[in-house]
Amino acid sequence: MSSGVAAAKGRATAVAVPASEALPWLVSAVVVGLVLYYLIGIDQGAASLFGDSSMIHELVHDARHFLGFPCH
Template sequence: MSASVAVPQARPVAIPMSETLPWLIGAAVLGLLIYYFIGIDEGATSVFGNSTVVHEFVHDARHFLGFPCH
């Protein structure tokens, strides 16, 4: 005696490029901003001038990720 059981199959979902492109660009811009403020924004190259507010805010993350600091 054998009974056939319908096993659900996984089907790939096609996501159009026009729907994913804004999310990809947004994620890339956000990632680059985070990378800049954690890793690069310091001293003369700082966006906010000679202020140390941003630098001190991300200071622990900078050291944790191994960016040169001081």
Template sequence: MSVSSSTPAAVTTAAPVVIPLSRSLVWLVGTAAFAALLYYFIGIDQGAVSVFGADAHVHEFVHDGRHFLGFPCH
């Protein structure tokens, strides 16, 4: 014997998330600055002419990744 319910199932709708423009700009600027810094370290930093000096060894840390991504060095 089956029992059927006559009450309809509750329907929920998703409400959009509203982010204020000022907060969006902070995230956009922060992300762009991080991306530019990452691009510098992986694509431009050459060790001997590094902004941080030749003893920072950032070039050697990202050396294999740099070749994998197609950036020339040496």
């Protein structure tokens, strides 16, 4: 086996992905990211979109401190 054949087998090729196929994945990733940002960073319990309970706030309490969000 020559060195040219070995080099050709290990070479990666780029695949063109049309924007129409990538857009739904990008939009989904942005929506999931914004929901996570809200749940971890913004939801305070008292002014929650999910009622007056502070359940979500308490579930992500340690993550808020780890990520540097002010909490109390």
